[in-house]
Amino acid sequence: MTVEEIVSGNRLALARAATRVENREADDLLKQLFPHSGRAQVLGITGPPGAGKSTLVDQLTLGYRADGKTVAIVAIDPSSPFSGGAILGDRIRMLRHHDDPEVFIRSMATRGTLGGLAAATSDMALLLDAAGFDIVIIETVGVGQDEVEIARIAPVSVVVLVPGMGDDVQAIKAGLLEIADLFVINKADQDGAERLERELHQAEFSTPVVKTVASEGRGIDELRAAIAALPQRKLTAERWKRRLAEMIRERLMERLSLKELDSAAEEVSQRRRDPYSIVHEFIDRHFGERLRD
Amino acid sequence: MTVEEIVSGNRLALARAATRVENREADDLLKQLFPHSGRAQVLGITGPPGAGKSTLVDQLTLGYRADGKTVAIVAIDPSSPFSGGAILGDRIRMLRHHDDPEVFIRSMATRGTLGGLAAATSDMALLLDAAGFDIVIIETVGVGQDEVEIARIAPVSVVVLVPGMGDDVQAIKAGLLEIADLFVINKADQDGAERLERELHQAEFSTPVVKTVASEGRGIDELRAAIAALPQRKLTAERWKRRLAEMIRERLMERLSLKELDSAAEEVSQRRRDPYSIVHEFIDRHFGERLRD
Numbered sequence: 001m002t003v004e005e006i007v008s009g010n011r012l013a014l015a016r017a018a019t020r021v022e023n024r025e026a027d028d029l030l031k032q033l034f035p036h037s038g039r040a041q042v043l044g045i046t047g048p049p050g051a052g053k054s055t056l057v058d059q060l061t062l063g064y065r066a067d068g069k070t071v072a073i074v075a076i077d078p079s080s081p082f083s084g085g086a087i088l089g090d091r092i093r094m095l096r097h098h099d100d101p102e103v104f105i106r107s108m109a110t111r112g113t114l115g116g117l118a119a120a121t122s123d124m125a126l127l128l129d130a131a132g133f134d135i136v137i138i139e140t141v142g143v144g145q146d147e148v149e150i151a152r153i154a155p156v157s158v159v160v161l162v163p164g165m166g167d168d169v170q171a172i173k174a175g176l177l178e179i180a181d182l183f184v185i186n187k188a189d190q191d192g193a194e195r196l197e198r199e200l201h202q203a204e205f206s207t208p209v210v211k212t213v214a215s216e217g218r219g220i221d222e223l224r225a226a227i228a229a230l231p232q233r234k235l236t237a238e239r240w241k242r243r244l245a246e247m248i249r250e251r252l253m254e255r256l257s258l259k260e261l262d263s264a265a266e267e268v269s270q271r272r273r274d275p276y277s278i279v280h281e282f283i284d285r286h287f288g289e290r291l292r293d
Numbered sequence: 294m295t296v297e298e299i300v301s302g303n304r305l306a307l308a309r310a311a312t313r314v315e316n317r318e319a320d321d322l323l324k325q326l327f328p329h330s331g332r333a334q335v336l337g338i339t340g341p342p343g344a345g346k347s348t349l350v351d352q353l354t355l356g357y358r359a360d361g362k363t364v365a366i367v368a369i370d371p372s373s374p375f376s377g378g379a380i381l382g383d384r385i386r387m388l389r390h391h392d393d394p395e396v397f398i399r400s401m402a403t404r405g406t407l408g409g410l411a412a413a414t415s416d417m418a419l420l421l422d423a424a425g426f427d428i429v430i431i432e433t434v435g436v437g438q439d440e441v442e443i444a445r446i447a448p449v450s451v452v453v454l455v456p457g458m459g460d461d462v463q464a465i466k467a468g469l470l471e472i473a474d475l476f477v478i479n480k481a482d483q484d485g486a487e488r489l490e491r492e493l494h495q496a497e498f499s500t501p502v503v504k505t506v507a508s509e510g511r512g513i514d515e516l517r518a519a520i521a522a523l524p525q526r527k528l529t530a531e532r533w534k535r536r537l538a539e540m541i542r543e544r545l546m547e548r549l550s551l552k553e554l555d556s557a558a559e560e561v562s563q564r565r566r567d568p569y570s571i572v573h574e575f576i577d578r579h580f581g582e583r584l585r586d
Contacts, residue, residue, distance in 0.1 A: 034567035049341045241558035247572045265534035274327035276320045279540045
């Protein structure tokens with residue numbers, strides 16, 4: 001596929017490019033696509049499991065489509081490092097939008113243990129942006145460190161919460177408070193929605209809060225209006241810095257060969273050597289003087 | 294503090310060492326502690342928010358204490374990168390075990406964006422192991438990539454699920470299936486517990502499943518028995534390899550200065566340069582020939 005094909009909306013070329021991004025072999029292509037990017041509204045949608053993110057993304061998509069906007073969805077799938085397959089929710093969703101060529105859905109597989117989820121996700125968003133989609137939605141399933149990082153390097157981060165999820169959600173809420181550009185209280189017809197709204201306002205006075213009942217399509221127009229009204233809707237220099245750091249981190253790690261760790265791991269497990277000396281030696285051997293303590 | 298103080302059970306020395314591990318300045322200390330480690334049973338406890346992990350860990354702790362075993366708990370707190378504080382649940386828990394000097398609880402703060410959560414967690418577990426605790430429990434709150442990685446490098450990974458949590462949990466379950474040494478179905482008095490048990494048995498025939506109602510203390514003895522009966526209860530060479538890789542990844546990243554990314558990020562945000570060229574240049578400058586494509 002060529003840059004021209006992708007930019008002109010060729011879906012087959014796009015799908016191939018997306019695979020190349022997933023395989024982390026797309027730097028040259030992305031470099032050429034960069035000048036064509038920067039037009040899309042890129043949204044990160046994050047929140048705890050059970051908050052109804054998929055339904056919300058579906059409803060948002062329908063709303064944007066009704067306005068004539070094209071939509072691409074990147075679903076970050078925590079099962080991917082292991083199974084590589086699309087999750088149940090995605091399969092249902094793909095079926096629903098199957099006939100609409102202006103909705104592109106990609107389940108994002110990660111390559112396992114060495115990270116790079118955030119960098120790969122940003123690259124995918126850049127590709128879809130350059131391919132001409134008006135709206136690019138990045139939907140995460142988990143709520144760990146990586147998801148927080150993805151949210152941090154998205155131009156706009158929407159954090160979805162639901163009333164009454166207890167202590168765990170308190171903690172998650174605390175972790176996500178500072179990265180949210182906008183809060184959604186979904187399932188807002190349930191007990192505790194008002195209290196949650198008050199808590200959010202107290203914690204982060206200036207961050208807008210929108211209440212939705214996504215399963216019934218309620219509050220979705222208000223959410224789109226709130227997104228459109230955000231003062232900052234493109235990636236700032238500060239977020240670009242984080243994104244550059246993520247890119248560097250990923251590219252360094254993919255150059256390390258774990259093969260030579262085999263015998264070292266064996267020695268440590270038999271307690272013949274300590275892991276700390278091995279790590280220092282490894283770094284010394286591969287990265288030399290430059291990084292010596 | 295000295296290695297002797299830590300190994301002999303001096304709690305003040307331990308607390309200071311834990312802070313040093315959190316600050317990632319403990320390599321020399323850990324190197325000396327390594328020969329004293331390897332006696333503790335280290336358990337990773339992972340699962341989606343709302344699964345009742347904290348209650349389960351509390352009950353497990355009471356059970357181990359009744360057997361006269363000492364217990365250390367490391368709570369991985371997703372809010373830490375931002376707030377640095379202990380989460381609500383931890384504070385409650387610390388209050389409960391406050392009078393028991395044989396229970397040590399540490400909320401693990403991470404240092405923000407550049408990862409290293411899994412490496413820091415392993416180091417903390419090694420410290421507590423060397424300090425003489427019989428049981429070291431690592432409890433994660435989130436269910437993202439990092440939590441999966443923590444579970445992967447724990448000697449024994451207990452995955453806690455609850456009945457009826459929908460599609461999101463399906464996905465998480467899929468992601469955690471292959472790393473679980475043991476499944477707990479908590480809140481097993483709720484509808485759907487039997488179905489979940491059948492699903493787990495179908496997916497991973499050989500992984501034991503224990504049902505608990507942690508809030509009532511039910512199934513906890515069975516869980517401890519199941520943990521004790523696991524064939525593999527120490528870190529294997531394969532898991533040591535992952536852990537070494539995590540350690541290397543973290544130590545490389547902490548040597549990078551993000552300061553010099555400031556002006557680069559500015560240029561990218563103004564679209565004067567593309568991020569991919571900048572990243573390649575940066576790696577070239579810092580890591581030179583060794584890593585050139």
